[in-house]
Amino acid sequence: MARLTQADLVGLNSVLETHTPQELLAWAKDIFGERVAILSAMQRAGATVCHMAYATGVRMDVLFVDTGVLFQETLTTRDRIAKEYGLNIVSLLPDETMEEQTKRLGVLYLTVEGQMQCCDLRKNVPLLKAKGKYDALVASLRRGDGGKRARVPILAIDEKMNCLRVNILANFSNEQLDVYIAEHQVIVNPLHAQGYATIGCNRCTTPVLPDEPRRAGRWRHLGPWAAYCGINPTDVDRGDESVEMPQELIDRIFGRKADFVI
Numbered sequence: 020m021a022r023l024t025q026a027d028l029v030g031l032n033s034v035l036e037t038h039t040p041q042e043l044l045a046w047a048k049d050i051f052g053e054r055v056a057i058l059s060a061m062q063r064a065g066a067t068v069c070h071m072a073y074a075t076g077v078r079m080d081v082l083f084v085d086t087g088v089l090f091q092e093t094l095t096t097r098d099r100i101a102k103e104y105g106l107n108i109v110s111l112l113p114d115e116t117m118e119e120q121t122k123r124l125g126v127l128y129l130t131v132e133g134q135m136q137c138c139d140l141r142k143n144v145p146l147l148k149a150k151g152k153y154d155a156l157v158a159s160l161r162r163g164d165g166g167k168r169a170r171v172p173i174l175a176i177d178e179k180m181n182c183l184r185v186n187i188l189a190n191f192s193n194e195q196l197d198v199y200i201a202e203h204q205v206i207v208n209p210l211h212a213q214g215y216a217t218i219g220c221n222r223c224t225t226p227v228l229p230d231e232p233r234r235a236g237r238w239r240h241l242g243p244w245a246a247y248c249g250i251n252p253t254d255v256d257r258g259d260e261s262v263e264m265p266q267e268l269i270d271r272i273f274g275r276k277a278d279f280v281i
């Protein structure tokens with residue numbers, strides 16, 4: 020096995036900047052084969068990635084973390100996308116229901132520390148159940164979302180999952196996203212039309228006012244310091260993460276021909 024760091028990806032990332040999302044999707048499938056999946060929360064951008072997979076015929080599993088306290092509209096969107104786009108959506112669930120967790124640990128999401136523990140138990144731990152199955156996860160983070168995501172790279176190291184994140188929409192602008200959704204009539208969560216700019220668990224998501232930042236509706240009760248759940252490594256990165264992969268796979272990622280085996 021060999022190590023791959025974020026710094027190793029700088030040159031390749033600048034080459035991939037000129038690729039369209041659909042080309043990046045095809046690139047990921049070509050490099051990782053059966054060991055790549057889409058990770059989608061079924062928000063607008065995640066639904067768009069699902070539509071791109073459907074429209075281009077690039078087949079891969081779709082991972083969906085179901086915290087058990089999502090809005091019914093989100094679950095209905097997931098089910099419509101699975102059926103109408105013919106995608107295999109794998110829902111990953113926490114070990115405990117929210118009721119069981121609350122009996123054991125209390126209402127966690129009302130404090131900053133509790134929110135981190137709750138997100139860990141209900142989002143990060145379920146996703147970790149898929150660790151080892153995939154070398155890459157296609158995600159839908161966009162620089163247009165601002166905040167920590169304003170600098171999200173196309174290829175990002177996911178140390179916890181020991182895989183690469185392929186952010187195929189990283190440089191897809193807000194306008195491009197709007198146009199794609201309208202032109203292709205992408206199935207979108209109806210809550211977006213009710214003022215929910217981004218959508219997570221029903222306990223921790225509210226609509227936003229027109230002049231508020233897009234993420235103001237996430238963990239509003241905790242204030243602006245609790246802006247992310249940690250499921251996306253680039254939201255909380257340290258900058259020195261690395262993953263371990265076979266040298267042959269790393270050579271394939273960089274388009275090099277492997278003439279040796281470790």
Ligand code: SF4
Nearest residue numbers: 128137138141220223
């Ligand atoms: S968003 Fe809220 S309810 Fe959902 S996992 Fe995180 S803290 Fe828990």
